[in-house]
Amino acid sequence: MDIPYTVAVRRDTGLTNGKIGIWLFLASEVMLFGALFASYILMRVGATSWPRGDMFLDVPLATLNTIVLIASSVTMVMAWASLMRRRFGTFRIYMGATILFGLVFLVVKYFEYSHHIHLGELPSTNNFLAIYFTLTGLHGLHVIGGMVVNAYFWGPGAKLWKTNPTWFTNRVEHSGLFWHFVDLVWIFLFPTLYLL
């Protein structure tokens, strides 16, 4: 039994099931991170005092991380574009770069976290650190999740390219949408936590 519109679009919506599915999922993620941002705002507005980001956080390191994540977004969309151009080898390179950039991001975050812990700056220390760890922690989990999916498409999942290249291209596109969303969240997270 075949489910229609997995690869071909449905005429009246112009969309595949997967495209709708991933956007719906991203909508729910907007609400998830939105709740945390709302909490940040309420906590800050209600607080008697609130530290500026650079009091606790390493701005240059995070700027580097921002550049790394944005670069990974470019390589991600280039990976998809390579598949659209039917250049599988180039896809592999760009996807690999995306995963690598993700890894760099996580390594930098690891150094940031361990530095805080070393200094006794824990989530329990104050509410700024609490929301910082929670927001960046949840974001980090999403980075890991995205990397796992990307690694699947770089590795074992890539055999779908041989049997159904259009479907494979679409799935990479959907994975890319998730990855771009993770980048988007960071684009807001970075100034909110580090610069304000």
Added chain:
Amino acid sequence: MTDKVVVAPKPHAEHAIHHEELGFWRKYVFSTDHKVIGIQYAVTGLLFLLFGFCLMMLMRWQLAYPGAPLPLIGSLFGEARMPGGTMLPEFYNELGAMHGTIMVFLGVVPLAVGGFGNFVLPLQIGAPDMAFPKINMVSYWCLFLGGITMLGSFFVPGGAAQSGWTSYTPLAVIAGTGQTWWLIGMIFLITSSLLGAVNFITTTIQLRAKGLTFMRFPFFCWAQFVTAFLLLLAFPPLEAAGVMQLMDRIAGTSFFLPSGLVVSGQALTNAGGGNPLLWQHLFWFLAHPEVYVLILPGMGIVAEIIANNTRKPLWGYRSMVYSLVFLGFMSFIVWAHHMFMTGMGTAMAAFFQTTTMIISIPSVVILTALIISLWGGSIRYNTPMLFAVAFLPMFGIGGLTGLPLGLNISDIPLHDTYYVIAHFHYVVAPGTIFALMAGIYYWYPKATGRKMNETLGKIHFVGSFICMNVIFMPMFIIGMAGVSRRLFDAGTAYAFAQPTMHWNAVSSWGAWTLAVFQIPFIFNFFWSLWKGETVGENPWQATTIEWSAPSPPPHGNFVGAPEAYRGPYEYSVPGAARDFVPQYEA
């Protein structure tokens, strides 16, 4: 039962190759077929409804006879919970918190959305399955894991969650281990609902049959569609809040803990600076749309059954659809009517009471349209119809009694009293659960190929209807007398509660009698699997697409792709050969 070998020839050549026989585990346990998953959800939901009911029946002993030892089974609960068979307050709170949690998240939603939605929706839109069958399977197993976690929490030191189903902070933060398990369980359940919502929305939009435009959808499909959006967008903030409460409990953060808290004479050592109101905002942001998640599928079911058993189209279909969508949208901006007593200023109180009053309008439109639909109908009083018609006044009472709660001033004496309990139970118990019972009697033949016994059904109905009212009507009286909810001693300590205390025993006996009247239903459910009257595709002479599939439908549902040629409720069409013209007949 659903994966019988497909006998009829399929139009496409590719299907001929597809049919490998799946093993037992892939066919019945880890199935990706929406019908199997729907039944898994439904059975799980029914079992948890029964369990939640049992928790409440225990509570009702304490409420009827506060401090009295429970005869016969009292000793089963151990010295930590019922020393000498007498209920401890902690146990009462455990029962209360878990009764609410289980009924809402493990009972009603899995049955109404996971069960009915999964089983009926693809059939009703003429689809071979859901858009994402594997994700569908994963969503069920997330629910299962959440259920196991919630059940397991009863066995941890200190017992299960005891801070209300609402888990208000700071109490929930300082509570025992069971609360952590509650939070983890909720994360599984929320994930299950989110995955399900993505599936339902995509399926409804993309996999509907040719000719099935949105305004030709059965109302049930619209109801599930809007419900899915509520789940998709309202649940994530609670997931975030749950993570934050976990952080407060495990990592020592103070998201929800204000400064200066003193517990049992000892000051807490946390950093403070947090706000319990933040938890309330995030919780109710979900929990208000959640109550519409609880009612909308029921309204959908009732609409189908009323149209079918009046042999008339639904009155005001368009208004009902617009109301449904408007209601879904409004449900996101009324939540703080649960928080009128938290010290918000008059401007915000005015805002929320205004939106709350506005949201009552679409509810009334839908209810009125359903009532008017009965007018002039050739009414058939079978068991589904009895439950569906009873839903109407019961939901009416529940809805109307919500109005004084939704107005800031009248909420002051009623907030957190038994009045609230009566209000929401009227909507969910003789409201939604009656609709779900109606749905079970109605779609059982489609799922099993057999009808349930009518006599047993009618006994089930009459007994349940009377008992539901016996249980909940007195609670309005108790509540208006000022008796608070969640009181372990039912108000014994308060002088103003004494005149209405006797009603507690009335409610309790109503509850225990209600249990007895479920026995014919449970017996009927299983007996009919073997001995029920066998039926063909369309035992109710209905018009919607699911009734064109075999009973039960095979894997893939239909022989050839169905097409919709007209609206969903073409009953008693002048000049037609029969009193109904199915949507799927050319």
Added chain:
Amino acid sequence: MSDHAADMTSDHEVDIDKHVRIYITVFVALMVLTIITVAIARFHLPVPIAVTVALLVATVKGSLVACYFMHLISEKKLIYAVLAVTGAFFIALIALPLFTHSDGFWIH
């Protein structure tokens, strides 16, 4: 950007070339905006102004990612509808509790 089955003609390749040029342009813009937002932060502007500027820059950056990397600028109406509804509730989630705070009690 369409997902049509087996639609990999040379026209599509030209299409992709144009998109690749856009991706590079957007990347450069994002880099510049990142440097700008970090540079402005060093001025330690008063909080309300700092917040406004930072959020403005972030919104521009985010819009570039959404419109061009996520192809939102040429997406279908259905997706726009879903995102519009989501956006409305996102705003409600932030704004309404915030108004509740400024209009009454708050617990510290």
